[in-house]
Amino acid sequence: xxxxxxxxxxxxxxxxxxxxxxxxxxxxxxxxxxxxxxxxxxxxxxxxxxxxxxxxxxxxxxxxxxxxxxxxxxxxxxxxxxxxxxxxxxxxxxxxxxxxxxxxxxxxxxxxxxxxxxxxxxxxxxxxxxxxxxxxxxxxxxxxxxxxxxxxxxxxxxxxxxxxxxxxxxxxxxxxxxxxxxxxxxxxxxxxxxxxxxxxxxxxxxxxxxxxxxxxxxxxxxxxxxxxxxxxxxxxxxxxxxxxxxxxxxxxxxxxxxxxxxxxxxxxxxxxxxxxxxxxxxxxxxxxxxxxxxxxxxxxxxxxxxxxxxxxxxxxxxxxxxxxxxxxxxxxxxxxxxxxxxxxxxxxxxxxxxxxxxxxxxxxxxxxxxxxxxxxxxxxxxxxxxxxxxxxxxxxxxxxxx
Amino acid sequence: xxxxxxxxxxxxxxxxxxxxxxxxxxxxxxxxxxxxxxxxxxxxxxxxxxxxxxxxxxxxxxxxxxxxxxxxxxxxxxxxxxxxxxxxxxxxxxxxxxxxxxxxxxxxxxxxxxxxxxxxxxxxxxxxxxxxxxxxxxxxxxxxxxxxxxxxxxxxxxxxxxxxxxxxxxxxxxxxxxxxxxxxxxxxxxxxxxxxxxxxxxxxxxxxxxxxxxxxxxxxxxxxxxxxxxxxxxxxx
Numbered sequence: 001x002x003x004x005x006x007x008x009x010x011x012x013x014x015x016x017x018x019x020x021x022x023x024x025x026x027x028x029x030x031x032x033x034x035x036x037x038x039x040x041x042x043x044x045x046x047x048x049x050x051x052x053x054x055x056x057x058x059x060x061x062x063x064x065x066x067x068x069x070x071x072x073x074x075x076x077x078x079x080x081x082x083x084x085x086x087x088x089x090x091x092x093x094x095x096x097x098x099x100x101x102x103x104x105x106x107x108x109x110x111x112x113x114x115x116x117x118x119x120x121x122x123x124x125x126x127x128x129x130x131x132x133x134x135x136x137x138x139x140x141x142x143x144x145x146x147x148x149x150x151x152x153x154x155x156x157x158x159x160x161x162x163x164x165x166x167x168x169x170x171x172x173x174x175x176x177x178x179x180x181x182x183x184x185x186x187x188x189x190x191x192x193x194x195x196x197x198x199x200x201x202x203x204x205x206x207x208x209x210x211x212x213x214x215x216x217x218x219x220x221x222x223x224x225x226x227x228x229x230x231x232x233x234x235x236x237x238x239x240x241x242x243x244x245x246x247x248x249x250x251x252x253x254x255x256x257x258x259x260x261x262x263x264x265x266x267x268x269x270x271x272x273x274x275x276x277x278x279x280x281x282x283x284x285x286x287x288x289x290x291x292x293x294x295x296x297x298x299x300x301x302x303x304x305x306x307x308x309x310x311x312x313x314x315x316x317x318x319x320x321x322x323x324x325x326x327x328x329x330x331x332x333x334x335x336x337x338x339x340x341x342x343x344x345x346x347x348x349x350x351x352x353x354x355x356x357x358x359x360x361x362x363x364x365x366x367x368x369x370x371x372x373x374x375x376x377x378x379x380x381x382x383x384x385x386x387x388x389x390x391x392x393x394x395x396x397x398x399x400x401x402x
Numbered sequence: 403x404x405x406x407x408x409x410x411x412x413x414x415x416x417x418x419x420x421x422x423x424x425x426x427x428x429x430x431x432x433x434x435x436x437x438x439x440x441x442x443x444x445x446x447x448x449x450x451x452x453x454x455x456x457x458x459x460x461x462x463x464x465x466x467x468x469x470x471x472x473x474x475x476x477x478x479x480x481x482x483x484x485x486x487x488x489x490x491x492x493x494x495x496x497x498x499x500x501x502x503x504x505x506x507x508x509x510x511x512x513x514x515x516x517x518x519x520x521x522x523x524x525x526x527x528x529x530x531x532x533x534x535x536x537x538x539x540x541x542x543x544x545x546x547x548x549x550x551x552x553x554x555x556x557x558x559x560x561x562x563x564x565x566x567x568x569x570x571x572x573x574x575x576x577x578x579x580x581x582x583x584x585x586x587x588x589x590x591x592x593x594x595x596x597x598x599x600x601x602x603x604x605x606x607x608x609x610x611x612x613x614x615x616x617x618x619x620x621x622x623x624x625x626x627x628x629x630x631x632x633x634x635x636x637x638x639x
Binding site: 008312314315316317320321322395396399 | 455458460461480481484485486487488489491493495499501503504508512513515516517518560
């Protein structure tokens with residue numbers, strides 16, 4: 001019986017194509033909006049996550065002062081020294097690599113070409129902790145690190161701009177006033193999550209940078225790579241205690257340094273995107289509700305319009321349940337049809353928007369299934385009232401209806 | 403004498419409550435034998451339509467009993483009466499009441515859908531019914547493409563497709579010209595004689611009533627008189 005009822009319902013929908021399309025327009029738009037928003041939201045999350053993980057996973061960055069961008073005013077906290085790096089390396093367990101970061105900027109000159117680069121003075125541990133491998137050449141030797149030799153490893157952007165046709169390894173590159181031998185080429189890394197081109201970097205032994213560029217013995221940042229088998233929080237705590245001691249901070253005073261965890265940043269950004277997605281989805285879901293009300297309106301009009309038909313069906317011997325089922329199936333079929341069209345539109349929208357929004361294209365079966373289920377459910381909920389009304393008609397009155 | 407197919411005893415019907423109440427039937431006694439062709443006549447307000455609604459199991463008497471094939475219909479609920487109509491009754495209306503935008507064939511198939519017949523059987527039975535009313539060639543036309551007389555023939559095909567015991571016709575010729583009316587009446591007479599189907603027809607045209615074997619006259623909610631044997635040669639099977 002369900003099968004014949006469905007045949008009847010589909011026949012009825014086919015007979016009124018325009019009316020059916022207008023009826024489900026709300027559902028179409030609602031489903032398309034919800035699915036597109038959720039999918040784009042997830043794509044954004046994923047893109048943010050992958051950019052953050054581009055910073056390196058389980059990396060701690062220790063910097064002087066509290067928080068990011070809260071500069072100016074008050075006493076500048078003292079910078080780190082290389083002894084701090086050694087102390088962390090020597091006393092903190094669970095760290096796979098600890099490296100200083102001495103940063104500077106300079107102009108690299110080769111032949112007639114100029115290129116502005118950022119310089120990172122560090123050790124081989126930095127590359128190990130960042131899991132940043134070389135395309136060609138080699139890393140520093142301990143002797144080079146110790147002596148602060150003028151050797152450097154260059155990023156891909158520098159190769160692109162200054163060595164369009166040849167291999168930088170083995171050449172001599174002038175960086176600022178320093179003539180330096182290029183010993184390695186880094187693998188392409190892409191945009192970092194916090195903006196900036198990570199590949200426009202020249203890596204040198206920290207001593208070289210201190211001596212030739214910054215002119216002091218300061219270390220701006222300390223990078224600590226945490227062994228993935230260890231919890232990050234206790235390691236952060238022990239680093240904190242160690243640095244407080246080394247920096248003579250009394251118990252009543254707050255830290256004058258901060259420890260940033262890439263994982264925390266990634267989680268924070270991730271939850272922000274999730275929240276944003278939820279809000280936008282909620283707005284889109286309202287249109288689904290409106291779509292459901294639209295279906296109910298048309299179905300109610302349809303019941304009135306088809307009163308005679310219902311009368312005929314009842315006179316012929318349809319029981320109330322069959323009339324109810326017919327109208328209910330019609331509403332559900334309409335809503336589900338609208339849902340399907342909405343899913344197709346959402347697919348097209350996600351596909352079309354992925355490139356201009358620089359997001360990965362995604363098709364998630366889960367959200368599609370849920371949206372389709374909800375649209376069918378809307379058909380049941382908003383179709384029930386009109387259907388019950390149809391089923392409760394008195395056949396004599398219904399037949400007399402003009 | 404055989405048991406009547408339909409038997410009304412002391413049937414009353416009252417609409418509304420209190421001062422607005424209207425007594426449509428005031429105690430109708432009526433027996434109809436299987437295979438009869440009955441015309442119900444009377445002025446408007448005489449109770450003939452109310453009686454037809456009760457006989458068609460669309461309505462129930464306020465008091466009194468209605469026996470159909472030995473079953474007390476007045477005690478049945480809505481859905482039970484629906485099932486009774488589905489199995490034993492066929493309806494023809496003054497306004498044809500075909501489903502719009504639906505072919506003649508689909509219209510005729512409708513009762514079979516509710517009877518749960520398979521697609522193939524539905525099609526065959528519907529075509530057979532259309533054959534009986536002479537409209538096989540029009541099976542794929544929608545009502546708007548058919549004349550009034552043809553539409554009423556489709557409606558008759560729909561009413562008889564499931565081989566009911568009783569055909570109830572409510573002013574079947576009310577919307578037709580006299581030539582078409584006579585054709586429809588001849589069709590009903592033929593069905594009554596060849597298929598043995600009992601026909602109950604409401605009409606206010608004496609010319610149409612002449613086709614019937616029994617004529618029941620209603621007046622003021624009561625049976626005024628019953629005439630039998632108008633058409634010689636139209637004997638009860």
